[in-house]
Each structure stands twice: as structure tokens, then as C-alpha cells.
Amino acid sequence: EPEVTQTPSHQVTQMGQEVILRCVPISNHLYFYWYRQILGQKVEFLVSFYNNEISEKSEIFDDQFSVERPDGSNFTLKIRSTKLEDSAMYFCASSEGLAPYNEQFFGPGTRLTVL
Amino acid sequence: AQSVTQLGSHVSVSEGALVLLRCNYSSSVPPYLFWYVQYPNQGLQLLLKYTSAATLVKGINGFEAEFKKSETSFHLTKPSAHMSDAAEYFCAVSFSGGYNKLIFGAGTRLAVHP
Numbered sequence: 073e074p075e076v077t078q079t080p081s082h083q084v085t086q087m088g089q090e091v092i093l094r095c096v097p098i099s100n101h102l103y104f105y106w107y108r109q110i111l112g113q114k115v116e117f118l119v120s121f122y123n124n125e126i127s128e129k130s131e132i133f134d135d136q137f138s139v140e141r142p143d144g145s146n147f148t149l150k151i152r153s154t155k156l157e158d159s160a161m162y163f164c165a166s167s168e169g170l171a172p173y174n175e176q177f178f179g180p181g182t183r184l185t186v187l
Numbered sequence: 188a189q190s191v192t193q194l195g196s197h198v199s200v201s202e203g204a205l206v207l208l209r210c211n212y213s214s215s216v217p218p219y220l221f222w223y224v225q226y227p228n229q230g231l232q233l234l235l236k237y238t239s240a241a242t243l244v245k246g247i248n249g250f251e252a253e254f255k256k257s258e259t260s261f262h263l264t265k266p267s268a269h270m271s272d273a274a275e276y277f278c279a280v281s282f283s284g285g286y287n288k289l290i291f292g293a294g295t296r297l298a299v300h301p
Contacts, residue, residue, distance in 0.1 A: 115279075173236065173238035
């Protein structure tokens with residue numbers, strides 16, 4: 073069964089460093105998303121992406137964040153200069169369509185720890 | 188603004204007992220509602236979804252949920268809990284015009300004891 077994969081599973085970095093989180097969405101999906109979950113808090117939407125453009129982004133997704141689909145398979149989230157408060161589990165998701173009833177398929181997440 | 192509230196961050200049931208996980212939503216437009224489950228060290232997996240067809244929705248692993256507009260609720264139930272149901276459960280809402288953005292509740296951790 074097709075699945076969304078994410079690498080690495082755990083990333084530890086120093087404050088101020090850049091990190092890139094990688095995701096491989098399901099191959100025939102066209103819409104991609106990033107969510108994050110700070111420990112003990114809700115899963116929060118960060119950004120949606122379609123046709124090499126951001127469709128929507130949340131207030132969290134400021135200039136420190138960027139997304140890219142560098143090739144036909146990968147979808148990346150970059151944090152330019154990490155802060156302590158960026159420590160969280162980051163989930164990538166993909167869907168076939170953009171309609172609100174389309175299922176989003178989630179990856180297992182990358183746990184980011186900023187020291 | 189749309190939001191989701193899950194009552195009870197932790198629920199504990201005996202094996203074979205009824206599972207009831209509560210979810211209430213707030214939405215100014217017709218919502219689409221989802222229940223996701225997360226097992227340890229895994230991603231979120233869709234259990235079921237409400238998309239304005241039948242109000243009683245059946246999902247995987249014997250779970251079902253009923254959409255009640257008058258109560259703005261979408262509670263998740265399972266008649267008989269199994270040990271393998273122990274996981275975290277998330278209720279989420281999306282809506283037309285929202286670019287399929289999911290808004291999640293805080294989650295409910297279900298424990299099943301023998």
C-alpha cells in the first residue's frame with residue numbers, strides 16, 4: 073500500500089542552525105501539506121502546496137519557513153534559523169485532490185529537537 | 188472561526204467495554220469531519236470521515252461516528268474495545284474554501300486494560 077515517508081525520523085540541531093525535513097508523498101498525489109505538533113499540544117496546520125506554489129499558510133509559517141518540491145518525488149520543509157520553540161513533531165501529508173473531503177495521508181513524522 | 192474540542196485527554200476502558208470519544212466542533216460553514224488514529228511511532232491514519240452524506244459513518248476497525256448538527260458533535264464509538272485500540276485519537280474538521288486545511292482537536296489517548 074502506498075505511504076508517505078519522512079526523513080529523518082529524529083533531528084537534533086543547535087539553535088540558529090538551518091534544518092531541512094524531507095518527505096516523499098504518495099506518487100499520484102498532487103497536494104502536499106506540513107503540520108506540526110509541539111509536545112502536549114494540538115496538531116497545527118503549517119502550509120499547503122500545489123503546483124509548485126503555496127496554496128495557504130498559517131500564521132506560524134513565517135519567513136523562517138519555506139517549502140519546496142525540488143524534484144518529482146520529494147517535498148521539503150526548511151527552517152532557516154531554528155529557535156527553541158521550533159522543537160516539535162513535523163508531519164507531512166499528501167492528498168489526491170484539494171476538496172475538503174479528500175483524505176490526507178500522513179507520514180510518520182520527524183521529531184525536531186532544537187537545543 | 189472553525190475549531191474542534193475533544194473532551195477528555197485520557198480515556199480508559201476495559202477490554203470488551205464500549206468506547207466513546209467525544210468531539211464537538213464549531214464552524215460557520217458546513218463542516219467535513221474526520222477521525223484519525225495515531226499508534227506509537229506512526230503517522231496519523233484515517234479512521235472515518237463525514238462528508239455530508241449519511242450522518243452515521245462507519246470506519247475501519249469497527250469504529251463509527253454520528254454527525255449531530257443540533258449538538259455540533261461527531262463522537263466516535265466502538266461497541267467493544269480491544270487491546271489493539273490503545274492509541275491516540277484526533278478529531279479534525281475541514282471546510283469548503285479552506286484549501287483542505289485540517290483543524291485538529293487536542294487528541295484523546297485511549298487506554299484499554301484487561
